[in-house]
Structure formats: structure tokens, C-alpha cells
Amino acid sequence: xxxxxxRLFGGRSATAPVARERLQILLAHERGLLGQPDLLVTLRExxxxxxxxxxxxxxxxxxxxxxxxxxxxxxxxxxEVPNGFEAMxxxxxxxxx
Amino acid sequence: MAKVLVVTSxxxxxxxxxSTAALGAALAQRGESVAVVDFDVxxxxxxxxxxxERRVVFDLINVVxxxxxxxxxxxxxxxxxxxxxxxxxxxxxxxxxxxxxVGKIIADLxxxxxWVLCDSPAGIERGATLAMRFADEAVIVTNPEVSxxxxxxxxxxxxxxxxxxxxxxxxxxxxxxxxxxDPVRAAKGEMLGIDDILEILAIPLLGIIPESQDVxxxxxxxSPVTLNDATSAPARAYFDAARRLGGEQIAxxxxxxxxxxxxxxxxxKAA
Numbered sequence: 001x002x003x004x005x006x007r008l009f010g011g012r013s014a015t016a017p018v019a020r021e022r023l024q025i026l027l028a029h030e031r032g033l034l035g036q037p038d039l040l041v042t043l044r045e046x047x048x049x050x051x052x053x054x055x056x057x058x059x060x061x062x063x064x065x066x067x068x069x070x071x072x073x074x075x076x077x078x079x080e081v082p083n084g085f086e087a088m089x090x091x092x093x094x095x096x097x
Numbered sequence: 098m099a100k101v102l103v104v105t106s107x108x109x110x111x112x113x114x115x116s117t118a119a120l121g122a123a124l125a126q127r128g129e130s131v132a133v134v135d136f137d138v139x140x141x142x143x144x145x146x147x148x149x150e151r152r153v154v155f156d157l158i159n160v161v162x163x164x165x166x167x168x169x170x171x172x173x174x175x176x177x178x179x180x181x182x183x184x185x186x187x188x189x190x191x192x193x194x195x196x197x198x199v200g201k202i203i204a205d206l207x208x209x210x211x212w213v214l215c216d217s218p219a220g221i222e223r224g225a226t227l228a229m230r231f232a233d234e235a236v237i238v239t240n241p242e243v244s245x246x247x248x249x250x251x252x253x254x255x256x257x258x259x260x261x262x263x264x265x266x267x268x269x270x271x272x273x274x275x276x277x278x279d280p281v282r283a284a285k286g287e288m289l290g291i292d293d294i295l296e297i298l299a300i301p302l303l304g305i306i307p308e309s310q311d312v313x314x315x316x317x318x319x320s321p322v323t324l325n326d327a328t329s330a331p332a333r334a335y336f337d338a339a340r341r342l343g344g345e346q347i348a349x350x351x352x353x354x355x356x357x358x359x360x361x362x363x364x365x366k367a368a
Contacts, residue, residue, distance in 0.1 A: 015286065020289060023243055
């Protein structure tokens, strides 16, 4: 209400609320990224290590992506597995046993 | 016990050097012994703002490299006897500053002064990280403007990770000093308000320095604004900030030169 009155009075729209909102969104994003710069690298390495225990993988075919949304973020893990991996697993077991 | 305080911001041109000189002089005018140290190697200006540019013989890098002793490089202010300046080098490269060398100088300054104020260069590179490295407290100078607030946020992150205190698991005490504030424009919604900035940065407020012609007037003649005209609006704001640094609780008001038309009309109380 008071902002509207001031707007009438000043003849120009208040831009500070826009500045405030833009900053809040930007900084929420930047703080997340800068706070844990190695998060994705760490996730990728650990996921690769766990899966590699059971399946032979090409490390270059593992991608980890993090999309930050306003309320919810999604973690996307994409692992390309070579065809015939089951045979490799069985082969591995036989060799171990 | 001596306190080491870094005056920093990330963004350039927001008032770090002006604030270092004004706060340093204000603390000294209150009877404390103060050293102001310029970390802006290659682009020194604290000497100029303090009016000591023609008295620089040795500088910070000379002391780091052992060419000069600390007491040879320190310049005593001609107006306030317990205020000293350690200038930066204008010609040398900032790579001449080492972590260890700066650490030794700061440790030495701690034994001689009540306050050591480190004027940080802009940016987030070596000069800025060295200026904050050994700090106990930080004054983050911020203009009510988006790019300044963003850079301040970044600097706060660095204070929490790249300082000796942070590495020991302790905290650097942080304060935000809002400079070039125009209460009339903020009231009209044309400028980020104090509450907006404090909510976004989430650190306590040290002071609000109003936009004022007195700041330029003081730097023109090489005098910290608190010395040049102690009754001016920015000087009063800096004096209040200096007292808060000393731990005093003082009501937060924006000093004004004269009560403007808009202020009276709105009956607005500052922050």
C-alpha cells in the first residue's frame, strides 16, 4: 500500500524489490555451488566405485548431473552399461569361486 | 589484546579505502593505537586518502623482504599521534607478498597496536586473500546495489573458508558496513533497503554511511572524513561504527546533513 502511494508520488516504479528477489535467487544458487565445489566429482567417483565392483564399466560413460530448482533439485545419474555385462559378472564369479 | 580487522568487499569502488581511513582515524581519535595497512600492491591509495603520499619511503614488500624494518616503513599521522600507516608498494608485484612474510608482519603489528586495519584490494585473488588471511574480524563494505551485495556474499564465503581462523575451526567475526546509502531513494523503493541487505547477507550491521559530498571533499585534501569534518554526516556514522567495533551498543541511525523534504514528509526514521 505504502509502496503504491510512493509510486504515485515518485512517478516511477519501485525497483528495489526486483533487485532483492533477483539477488535471493542468484545467491541461493551460487551458495550451493560454491559451498560444495566437489560434490558432483565425489558423487561420480563413489557411484563409479560401487557399480564397478559388480559390473565392468567405462568410467567415461558415467555422468552425474545436478539440477537445482526453486523448491526441489534433481540428481541425475546416467551410467552406460556394455551389452553382455551379465556374462562378465558370471565370469567374474566363476573366476573368484 | 590487539585486534586484526580486514576491510574487504570483493567489488571495487565501494569505499574500502575511505572506510579503512575513516574507521582507523576514528578509533585513533578515541585514544586507541591504530595501524592501517594497505594491501593493494601496485594500486596503493590509502596513503593518498590519508594525506601521506609524499612521506612514503619504505613499504609492506620492503618489510616482507627484509629490506626495511617495520618501524622504518610505518608512517605516523601528522594529526593524530597514535595513528600509523603501513603503505603498499606501488611498483612491485603482488606475488612478492608471501603468506609467511605477511603473517610475520601482522604478528609484529599485533604487539605494537590495539588495532590493525588491513585495507584489502578488490577482487578475490591473492592480494584479497592475504589481506583477510590473519584477520580476527572483517568489515564487509557493501553498497545498496546488486553487484556489490553479490560480491559481498562471495567474500563472506571466503572469510569462512580461507582464513587462518576458519582453518582452525574458529570464526572470523563479520560485520557489514553499508556505504553510499541514500535513505530517500531507499524509502521510495529505488534502492535496496538496509533490511533487504541484512536479510540476504545474514551478518550483523556495523553502520550505515550515507551518500555524501563530504567523502569526496575529505579525500580531495587527503584527510580521513572523520578528521576532516568530524560533525559531517558520514563522519558521525563512522564514529558510531568505530564505537560498535569497540563493543559499544549504539542505536542505528543514518545521520543526515539536514532533514530533507522527503524525510520530513514521510516522518521516516532511519533503519
